[in-house]
Every structure is written in structure tokens, then in C-alpha cells.
Amino acid sequence: xxxxxxxxxxxxxxxxxxxxxxxxxxxxxxxxxxxxxxxxxxxxxxxxxxxxxxxxxxxxxxxxxxxxxxxxxxxxxxxxxxxxxxxxxxxxxxxxxxxxxxxxxxxxxxxxxxxxxxxxxxxxxxxxxxxxxxxxxxxxxxxxxxxxxxxxxxxxxxxxxxxxxxxxxxxxxxxxxxxxxxxxxxxxxxxxxxxxxxxxxxxxxxxxxxxxxxxxxxxxxxxxxxxxxxxxxxxxxxxxxxxxxxxxxxxxxxxxxxxxxxxxxxxxxxxxxxxxxxxxxxxxxxxxxxxxxxxxxxxxxxxxxxxxxxxxxxxxxxxxxxxxxxxxxxxxxxxxxxxxxxxxxxxxxxxxxxxxxxxx
Numbered sequence: 001x002x003x004x005x006x007x008x009x010x011x012x013x014x015x016x017x018x019x020x021x022x023x024x025x026x027x028x029x030x031x032x033x034x035x036x037x038x039x040x041x042x043x044x045x046x047x048x049x050x051x052x053x054x055x056x057x058x059x060x061x062x063x064x065x066x067x068x069x070x071x072x073x074x075x076x077x078x079x080x081x082x083x084x085x086x087x088x089x090x091x092x093x094x095x096x097x098x099x100x101x102x103x104x105x106x107x108x109x110x111x112x113x114x115x116x117x118x119x120x121x122x123x124x125x126x127x128x129x130x131x132x133x134x135x136x137x138x139x140x141x142x143x144x145x146x147x148x149x150x151x152x153x154x155x156x157x158x159x160x161x162x163x164x165x166x167x168x169x170x171x172x173x174x175x176x177x178x179x180x181x182x183x184x185x186x187x188x189x190x191x192x193x194x195x196x197x198x199x200x201x202x203x204x205x206x207x208x209x210x211x212x213x214x215x216x217x218x219x220x221x222x223x224x225x226x227x228x229x230x231x232x233x234x235x236x237x238x239x240x241x242x243x244x245x246x247x248x249x250x251x252x253x254x255x256x257x258x259x260x261x262x263x264x265x266x267x268x269x270x271x272x273x274x275x276x277x278x279x280x281x282x283x284x285x286x287x288x289x290x291x292x293x294x295x296x297x298x299x300x301x302x303x304x305x306x307x308x309x310x311x312x313x314x315x316x317x318x319x320x321x322x323x324x325x326x327x328x329x330x331x332x333x334x335x336x337x338x339x340x341x342x343x344x345x346x347x348x349x350x351x352x353x354x355x356x357x358x359x360x
Contacts, residue, residue, distance in 0.1 A: 013042025
């Protein structure tokens with residue numbers, strides 16, 4: 001009996017060093033069944049050392065960017081190179097869905113698409129980009145055999161918007177580790193469990209303006225550290241300039257050393273999560289697994305991810321009130337609840353087992 005052949009499409013690639021989908025693939029490779037022959041499509045320019053295989057998977061390099069507008073062509077080419085050679089296509093994101101109506105009549109295998117968050121709603125896209133992404137999303141739901149939703153709210157949206165059933169599969173968080181050491185805090189003047197913390201992409205839909213304005217207004221005692229890619233966009237550069245004089249605010253460029261990042265996360269007083277777009281944000285799942293006390297923007301995605309068990313704000317005024325009453329929050333109970341929910345729902349063993357059932 002021949003092994004089934006699986007193509008993984010839509011990420012920068014592996015070894016992972018980028019984002020949520022890349023981390024997903026990295027962990028899937030550790031849990032795939034032995035009789036599955038896997039090829040992962042990778043962005044050529046992201047890898048100076050182009051190895052042929054990784055964790056028993058074949059790597060196929062595409063000389064186009066995997067993110068932004070170029071992701072459309074990147075995914076389309078990956079799909080076109082795959083549909084005659086593979087039994088299963090696992091497509092992460094909807095960018096390349098424009099080609100699905102063309103290949104579907106000729107493809108006898110299974111197309112599985114994780115539609116990610118509702119990408120077309122993100123503020124960073126202009127009117128035409130949003131229209132295209134919404135159209136791509138509709139094609140993805142129409143021409144795939146299995147739709148994966150990473151969040152209960154996304155699952156409800158797919159049913160309501162397209163009258164399609166989807167499979168609920170989130171993300172794992174147990175690749176991160178609590179680090180009690182806090183040597184990195186000294187250079188920032190931070191003490192263990194005496195600072196607020198956020199790590200995210202510096203984008204409008206992550207509500208950083210709202211959180212910083214609330215922090216500044218509340219005059220809370222502890223510093224607030226935000227780590228992100230401030231220099232990668234006009235918004236990020238302007239954000240840093242706008243808030244550079246806020247007392248207690250520390251704006252730090254990206255940190256890619258996992259141990260250092262986990263030191264900052266593990267030892268914070270409260271973790272602020274302002275994401276308002278997407279589905280289950282990997283950074284939120286990781287925060288829960290690290291047993292962080294989460295204060296989250298109250299959008300339905302975040303409430304679904306945290307099972308309505310975190311602390312939520314929907315406005316600057318609400319967050320100011322939370323800051324001013326921060327010591328009244330039962331922090332230890334909140335930490336324990338976040339960890340328990342993560343262990344029950346967000347381990348890679350559980351997530352990968354759900355994906356493996358789809359490949360049969």
C-alpha cells in the first residue's frame with residue numbers, strides 16, 4: 001500500500017521562526033503518522049541554508065514572499081505544484097483560494113483549509129484588499145473538503161455566513177516554558193511580578209493605543225513593557241513617537257530569543273492582550289499555558305479562546321477602571337484558571353491528533 005502524500009501550503013516554512021502557522025507546522029511534523037509522506041512549501045528568501053528535508057518532511061522552496069500581497073501568488077504556485085502529485089492539501093490561510101475553482105475538478109484528493117482569522121477585517125488592508133480577501137474566504141469555504149476553524153466564534157461565523165460546517169481545532173501552547181529566572185529584568189529596571197506586559201505585532205487592531213492611553217490615565221504604580229515590531233510600519237514608528245514620554249512605558253523591539261521572551265512573560269504582574277481581529281491568537285494561548293493572569297480586549301474571539309474566564313475590557317474607560325482596581329483581582333485564581341484551560345484544550349498532542357484524523 002502506498003503512503004499518502006500531504007502538501008502543507010501557506011507558511012513561510014520550517015524550521016519555524018515566524019508566526020502561528022509556522023509553529024503549528026513545526027509541531028505537526030513531530031506528530032505525523034509514519035505512513036504519511038509530507039512536503040512543506042517554504043519561502044526561499046527566508047532560508048539561507050536550504051536543507052532538503054526537515055523532521056522527515058521534504059521542503060520545496062518558492063522564490064516569492066509568503067506574506068502580504070505576494071502571499072497570493074506564493075500560495076497559488078504552491079497549490080498548482082501540488083494538486084497533481086499529492087493526496088491531501090493542507091492549506092493554511094485563504095490567500096491562494098482564487099485558484100481552487102480551477103483545480104478542484106481535476107483533484108481527486110482532499111483539500112483541507114484552515115481559514116485563519118477573518119483576515120479581511122484587519123485594519124491594515126485597504127478597501128480593495130479587504131474585498132479580495134473576503135472573496136478568497138468564500139472560495140475557500142466553497143471549494144475545500146474540510147474547513148478548519150481555530151476558534152468557536154470563527155466556527156459559528158462559517159456556519160452563519162456560508163452555511164458550512166467546520167472542524168474546530170485551536171493551537172497548542174505547551175512549547176513554551178515558565179522561566180522563574182529574571183536576570184533580564186535588571187537592564188530594564190523591572191522587578192518580578194511588578195510590571196504589566198504585552199507582546200504582539202504593532203498593528204492598529206491590537207488596540208495598543210487604547211491600552212497605553214488607559215495605562216497613562218490610570219497612573220498605576222507598575223511599569224508597562226510592550227515588545228513588538230515598532231520599526232516595521234508607519235503605524236509602529238508613529239506609535240513609538242506618540243507615546244515616548246509616557247511615564248513607566250517601555251517600548252522594546254522584537255526579541256527572538258525564546259528564553260528571554262519567556263522570562264518577560266513568565267514574571268509579569270498582568271498580561272494585557274488587545275487583539276481584536278483573528279481567531280485564536282497563538283500569543284494568547286501561550287500566555288494561558290504560562291499561567292499568566294490575562295486582561296483581554298472583550299471581543300468574541302478572545303472570550304471564546306479564554307472560555308469567558310479572563311478579565312475583559314471593551315473601552316479605554318473600562319481598562320482604566322481595571323487598572324485602578326487591579327489589586328482587587330484574584331490574581332492567583334486567575335493564573336490557575338488560565339493554566340487549567342490551556343492544559344485541557346491547547347496541548348500540541350491534542351491539536352495534532354485532531355489534524356491527523358483529517359488526513360485519513
